[in-house]
Amino acid sequence: MSTIEQFDAIVIGAGIAGMYQLHRLRKLGMTVRVFETGDGVGGTWYWNRYPGARFDSESYSYGYSFSEEILKEWKWKEHFSPQPDNERYLNFVADKLDLRRDIQFNSRVTTARYLEDDNLWEVELEGGQRARARFLITAIGVLSAYNLPRIEGIDSFKGQSWHTARWPKTPVDLKGKRVGVIGTGATGVQTIQEVAKVAGQLSVFQLDPNWCAPLNNGPITDEEQADIQRRYPEIFQACATSFGGFVHNFQSRPFAEVPKEERLKLYEELYEARGFSIWLGNFMETLMDPAANAEITEFISNKIRARVKDPVTADKLIPKTHGFGTKRVPMETNYYEVYNQDNVELVHLPDNPIERITPSGVKTRDSEYPLDVLIFATGFDAVTGAFKRIDIRGRGGQKLTEKWKNGPETYLGLQISGFPNLFTLVGPHNAASFCNIPRCIEQNVDWVSDCIGHMLKAGKERIETTAEAEREWTRHAYEVTQGLLFSNDAWFIDTETADGIPRFLVYIGGTPNYRMKCDEVAAKGYEGFVLR
Numbered sequence: 001m002s003t004i005e006q007f008d009a010i011v012i013g014a015g016i017a018g019m020y021q022l023h024r025l026r027k028l029g030m031t032v033r034v035f036e037t038g039d040g041v042g043g044t045w046y047w048n049r050y051p052g053a054r055f056d057s058e059s060y061s062y063g064y065s066f067s068e069e070i071l072k073e074w075k076w077k078e079h080f081s082p083q084p085d086n087e088r089y090l091n092f093v094a095d096k097l098d099l100r101r102d103i104q105f106n107s108r109v110t111t112a113r114y115l116e117d118d119n120l121w122e123v124e125l126e127g128g129q130r131a132r133a134r135f136l137i138t139a140i141g142v143l144s145a146y147n148l149p150r151i152e153g154i155d156s157f158k159g160q161s162w163h164t165a166r167w168p169k170t171p172v173d174l175k176g177k178r179v180g181v182i183g184t185g186a187t188g189v190q191t192i193q194e195v196a197k198v199a200g201q202l203s204v205f206q207l208d209p210n211w212c213a214p215l216n217n218g219p220i221t222d223e224e225q226a227d228i229q230r231r232y233p234e235i236f237q238a239c240a241t242s243f244g245g246f247v248h249n250f251q252s253r254p255f256a257e258v259p260k261e262e263r264l265k266l267y268e269e270l271y272e273a274r275g276f277s278i279w280l281g282n283f284m285e286t287l288m289d290p291a292a293n294a295e296i297t298e299f300i301s302n303k304i305r306a307r308v309k310d311p312v313t314a315d316k317l318i319p320k321t322h323g324f325g326t327k328r329v330p331m332e333t334n335y336y337e338v339y340n341q342d343n344v345e346l347v348h349l350p351d352n353p354i355e356r357i358t359p360s361g362v363k364t365r366d367s368e369y370p371l372d373v374l375i376f377a378t379g380f381d382a383v384t385g386a387f388k389r390i391d392i393r394g395r396g397g398q399k400l401t402e403k404w405k406n407g408p409e410t411y412l413g414l415q416i417s418g419f420p421n422l423f424t425l426v427g428p429h430n431a432a433s434f435c436n437i438p439r440c441i442e443q444n445v446d447w448v449s450d451c452i453g454h455m456l457k458a459g460k461e462r463i464e465t466t467a468e469a470e471r472e473w474t475r476h477a478y479e480v481t482q483g484l485l486f487s488n489d490a491w492f493i494d495t496e497t498a499d500g501i502p503r504f505l506v507y508i509g510g511t512p513n514y515r516m517k518c519d520e521v522a523a524k525g526y527e528g529f530v531l532r
Ligand code: NA7
Pocket: 143, 149, 150, 151, 182, 183, 184, 185, 186, 187, 188, 205, 206, 207, 208, 209, 328, 349, 377, 378, 379, 380, 489, 491
């Protein structure tokens, strides 16, 4: 029988969260093993290497903030950095902190069991290797379990085909090829605008269009670089106090107190500004009050009409099922202009549904699209999907998926009753899952590390949230969604619960409130947890 290695902590995932968590636990003098499915660090930025993949957060608000040295040495080249640079950055950090020696790559964790008598977690990897630790920390990402659509014949296609989250590492030449893209979410939009530059013919298969807005990217000049370096503390302070951890924050003036003429002028300015300004720097009422939402929705519709020459195509690109901002706003660079090109065709699936995928392309009700390459930009089984892929069992053999069948139940999105010593970074109902993610990751990791540090000092070996604290947090996580105009079709809402009731997967009460609550819990000796 092979020996089972034992560590103080096991971390699953070597993305932004897992990497920082490893660093912090080492500082506590703990032995740590990180298991990572990929053969390199970076998580999201390791897997999502499709054409056009880049940040929608301002680069300088996205990197780690905890190390002066890293901040000084790394220079972002663009306001919204592309995937190759992002992966390079995360490798630079891994080298700088000498992280690789505690990361086991090409290692997928398939089961995790809490061994009650020993107060240990035991994980098993694909291939049978096992390891044990007192603490188990998941850093498995919000959008890592990717979705392939259930379309007849999907496996029969004979050309090249990838989901965007599994784009190959070797260069793919799309020049002159007949390419199909299914899906027009944030990923589809980034892919389409890039592929349209080189493809011989591009067919975009669109189910429900999204409201897209200009990213307004650009290179960072030397002068801007110096300014960013000087302003880092200010930038991170702005992120810490904004609703979503971004540099953008909602207007402080109430919508109704600003004359319409001035509001329209503001929308024009925000449309020209960088990143999520038009969404998260707008009036908060646009996401709460149907009349305010209708006004910004009309503004954006007019922009689409002005940018797309053919009025019929423009109309198909204008969402009818939801208002602006009530789903994630994809950020674009000349996306709408793509539909003015002769080599691009929009296939609007509500009018002309896909019947099946054939060996040579896509067959819709009215037509056939012969393709050399088929790209699935069809999204993810968000937030809980990555947990479902691991058979996680707590006290008494309780299965996590069974406990969560009617939506997640957690305390602070960080712990689950019945699952002692398990911490879920960026877990469901955690503000980090609806945030400029690295900003909230740092908060999560700092909180968990401080908590474990406190336990080590106090000689405690077991921490578990109470069922009552969990119930109250879960209730609160749903309560804060009241009055918000979110579409049930948004990626962060689970519509496949056992009881059929759609449930929010993320915490949407604002990152400053979340941070305050976490700090308060710690200050009160970890209120809502039992430590032994
Ligand atoms: P999303 O936002 O979940 O988008 C997935 C897209 O795929 C969306 O347009 C879907 O249409 C479409 N889709 C899904 N299934 C199908 C089928 N069967 N046929 C056609 N089209 C389909 O994922 P992304 O990867 O774009 O973005 C995820 C997040 O990543 C993003 O918000 C960021 O925060 C980072 P639908 O919307 O269901 O009509």
